[in-house]
Amino acid sequence: MKFKVRGIETFASTGGRPFDKNKPLIVFVHGSGLSHMVWVLQTRYFAFRGYSVLAVDLPGHGLSSGKSLKTIEEMGNWIGDVIEAVGCKQASLVGHSQGCLVTMECVAQHPEKIKTLTLMGGASAIPMNPELLSLAEKSNPKAVDLMMDFAHGPAGHFGGHPVPGLYHLNVGSMIVQNKEIKDTLGVDFRACDNYKNGPEIAKKLDLPTISILGAQDKMCRLKDGKKLADMIKGSEVHIIENCGHMMLLEEADQTLEILKKFILKNDPIK
């Protein structure tokens, strides 16, 4: 659905159901350069089982208008505004990769609005390889190829998409290339590289939190994901074997099962 946030037209997938502000809300936040499309194998499930779902496109991404936000702090604050813009008071947040930094920042800025936090493929900091960052800021398509290489585990490189007929690397690549690379991926990578608040915020988090990590993640390595989880009080940790950074697609079923248990336990439908 399309709605206004700070006066700018914003798109969020509602998982194929009409949005209902009276149902418990789950907000999904994508990673660098991506869009709502990465969440399709999680969002539709919750949307058809009593939840309201918003898989947002960050400003300038996917089907949202406006320009990309330049800092993780701005993005975190913007997510808080999204919850308000759709007439809700609280939401569970689910972030992937950069989305983990954004959702943590949102909790820090709007603690009253957030019920639970799910971090997929996260780390407390995501410093960028300088060459990759430079390529992205120059809109060089090689940046996307490198990102797809790093983002998928060894199994993902062969294929085996959960949806018959889809090919992992090229789907991800085309989602990113849907926009000018420097305006989305370049801006996002720079925002990740600059962001330093992660460890401090993680230590202060006090809400039900789960980290879902890929054992063969090369973008945010397993040890960094575990380190982040250790910083968060009471955080659950689930490691998906034989999986890279894109667990939400590479191992969509396992990811959904873990997420289901966590959400149903901590943010049940009343």
Next chain:
Amino acid sequence: MDPKTYKFDTLSLHAGYQPSKNAGSRQIPIYQTTSYMFDDVDHAAALFNLERGGHIYSRMSNPTVQVLEERVCALEGGTAALATASGMSAIFLTIMTLCNAGDHMVVSSQLYGGTVNLFRLTLPKFGIKTTFVKPRDTEGFKKAIQPNTKGIFGELVGNPGNELMNMPEVSKIAKEAGIPLIIDSTYQTPYLCRPFEHGADLVVHSLTKWMSGNGSSMAGILVEGGTFDWMQNDKFPSMTEPYEGYHGLSFAEEFGPTAFTMMARAEGMRDMGPCLAPQNAWNILHGIETLSLRMEKHCSNALKMVEYLSNHESVAWVSHASAPGHPDKELAEKILPKGTGSMIAFGIKGGKEAGAAFINNVKLASHLANVGDARTLVIHPASATHSQMDEATLKFAGLSHDMIRLSVGLEDFEDIVNDFEDGFRAAKKPRLVANK
């Protein structure tokens, strides 16, 4: 720093398959099954409602067929693929997903005869009309576009005359009009050309031909490039507006670069059901393992054949984009740098009777209605593959009665030449030997 993603030959052998998820089986298992167990009612509901990936019924998808889909998709550089029972069903499925009654297509006139008949005779029954344009008439494609036109379709190298469509330029025309360019790339295979790199949005193949190479199995495929923005205009409401068949799902909104394939599978395979048999998928996969090696030999043998035929006293003309003086030679060098394929059309002196004598007297070359086999194949299109066309349509499609269509195989070149010499000898005295 370079990406370490797998390259073409590696993908030909490995893409789409993980042994660890198949009992460690190094070879791809043939899932000879119609249906798949659900974990519980919730799992079944989720699968039916496209909430999660997986298999329900082999008309929609099958694990062996899925490997083929991903493999071809990887080789083409596409986002998604959907295998079908034949190349023709891939084209039909594509058009039926793209168009509604009252819509219009702009189509290259030089196509396989079955495809011509589909657009000329069958699709009008469903209210879908076509304007044919000669493949070299790039401006003609632009002029033929109407407000209700939903796409441009063509074979990159036309069957059987070997005229090239200027894909990059026609792609610009399609983009300006906000409609997709669909290329039948059967003749090229992704080894010779990856149409998405030249502006195509959708690609179809008859996998029965060079992709398989063994002449054992029928199969087709639709591949999506993920390049076309279905939401840029209001021409494609079935892609962009809520679809009743899946609780108001908007395919374009939800699936973006894979929307067309998702729609073609969810609606087309569900309602029309031209599914590929898993055994056939497995046979095609075997062929793809050696695609590069075979295409190299096909192309090198074809080049030698072009030279041999061009210098033969019994040959009136030769059409192959590599041939000196071919009008599309420059374009072919640009978009087909690895070779222009192994299809050659040539005219035999003495016309139709000489052609019949030639075909009846070659022994090694097989006279049949297929192309792209590992073996050399010959046919006289005007009396076979294109025989259902009237004189005017034949002429418009660039066919003549002296034309022989040759699909050059992988045999030793000298053996093919010796065989052809027998044919040409007989063609000089057609009345005596035509029915030998």
